[in-house]
Structure formats: structure tokens, C-alpha cells
Amino acid sequence: MKKAICALCIACLSITFAGCNKLTQQSQMTEMEKIQKQLNEMENYQCTATMERYSNKGNNTYETNQYFKSTGEYRLELTAPEAVAGNYTIFDGEKICQFNPRVSSKIIKEVPQNQQRNELFLGQFLKNYMQSEGVSVEAAALDESRCTVLEAVIPGGNQYTATEKLWVDNETLKPVQFVIYDDKGNETYHLSYHTFEYDAVLDENLFKITE
Numbered sequence: 001m002k003k004a005i006c007a008l009c010i011a012c013l014s015i016t017f018a019g020c021n022k023l024t025q026q027s028q029m030t031e032m033e034k035i036q037k038q039l040n041e042m043e044n045y046q047c048t049a050t051m052e053r054y055s056n057k058g059n060n061t062y063e064t065n066q067y068f069k070s071t072g073e074y075r076l077e078l079t080a081p082e083a084v085a086g087n088y089t090i091f092d093g094e095k096i097c098q099f100n101p102r103v104s105s106k107i108i109k110e111v112p113q114n115q116q117r118n119e120l121f122l123g124q125f126l127k128n129y130m131q132s133e134g135v136s137v138e139a140a141a142l143d144e145s146r147c148t149v150l151e152a153v154i155p156g157g158n159q160y161t162a163t164e165k166l167w168v169d170n171e172t173l174k175p176v177q178f179v180i181y182d183d184k185g186n187e188t189y190h191l192s193y194h195t196f197e198y199d200a201v202l203d204e205n206l207f208k209i210t211e
Contacts, residue, residue, distance in 0.1 A: 031170045035148055038173040038198065039126055044069045047175075047196040051120070054187050055160075064191075068121050073207040076120065089117065090209055097209045109209065119154060119161050119180055120189065128152040128164065146170050159183045174198070 029037070046067045053060045063080035077088040086101040089111070096111040118124050129152040147167040154161045162183040167176040174196040180189040 031148055035150075035168045035170070035173055039122070039168075042070060042122075043199045044202055045122065045196065045198055046200045046202060048194045049191045050194070052187075052190040052192075054189070066121065067202055067206050068123055069202070069207070070123060072123065074121050074123075075206050076117070090207060092207050092209050095209065107210070115154075115156060115158055116161055116180075116189075119164065120191065122166070122175065122178070125150075125152060125164060125166055125178070128154050129166075131155065147176055154180070160188050 044067070046065070049064050049066065051062045051064050053062070061081075062078050062084065065075075065077040065079060067075040071093065072091065073093045074091050075088060078084045078086070087099065089096065089098045095109065096113065098108045098111050099106055100108070119128075129150055132151075132153040147169055150166045150168065152164050152166075154164055160182050161180055163185075164178070164180045166178050168174065169176050175193050177193065178189075178191040179187055182188050
């Protein structure tokens, strides 16, 4: 009986020490390491964001919903202004389609790949970040919260999408804003995140292209 109690105590102590060791390792991680770990382990995300687009033709602002899976599938919905509300784009892993409730055909299938659209998703940013040489990391104050800023070079030589920066809150580890720059350093896209959920329970129908 004493041996059994002793064995039980040892097992409990082992579990306790293992838990403490894990917590110690997590507490010893730098803010940058925590952010990288969170982003690298992300299976999917859903978010709402204000997207501002800048061009020589003027500036446009949209309210959006984003859904993204680490396997590449995505859905981008426009919810405002009213003139574009209800429009959405889906990539199901093989092909892209666009839906516009204001036109008779509504669904446009076999839409060609578009680098500027693809760059709006954090999955693409992570690929660029991992491949970029001499990427910079810095701390910055944004809206009275301390953030870490990740910077990446966008491959392909597109003059409108040359580099990008992601601001991540050090406490929540969630993205705060995301900016894409042209080859002259001017902003071309600016996303301000309102809500962001890692590893959300996503309906698979979000990524299905209906016939």
C-alpha cells in the first residue's frame, strides 16, 4: 500500500514539474518568439477589417470579412459600402470565383490569379516573411498598445506590391494592422483589423464554389 501511495505521489510530482517546466519555457520566450509560434501554428483564421486601397485613380475604403485556411483556401467578402456589399471572392484550392449579386450572371468562374488580392491574406505574408532575406523586426507603439512589427519583401517584382508590414499585439498575439507598399514606399493597401480569431470553427461551405 505504501509503495502504491509513493508511486502515485511521484507521478503527481512528475506531472506538476512537467507543467511548471512548460510554463517556465513559455514565460522565457521572447515576444517575437511567441508571435512567430502563434503565426506558424495557425491552422486558419477569420477576421473583420477595414481595407483601404490607394492608387493613382483615387482612394477606396471597404469593410471586409476574411476567412483563410493554412492549406491555401480563402474567402474575401465585401460588406460596405453599399455599392459593393455582398460581393465575395472564393479560392477553393484549385480555382477562383467571384460573386456579384448586382449582375445577372452573378458568379464569375475561373477568375485568374491576382497577386494583389492574394497578398491581402496573412498566409501569403507568412510565406514571404519566411523567404525574405534581411527581414526586420521592431517594436512600435500603436494605439497605446505595444506591438511587434514584421516586415517582408514580396517576390515577383510587382511595382504595386513590393514590401509589406504586419503589426501584431504583444499581449493578444493578434494582428492589429497590415500594410502593403509599392516599390517607392507608398502605401497601396492598408488593413485595420477589428476582430481576429485564430483557429476558428469554419463552415467548409465557405470555400465551396457552387454550380
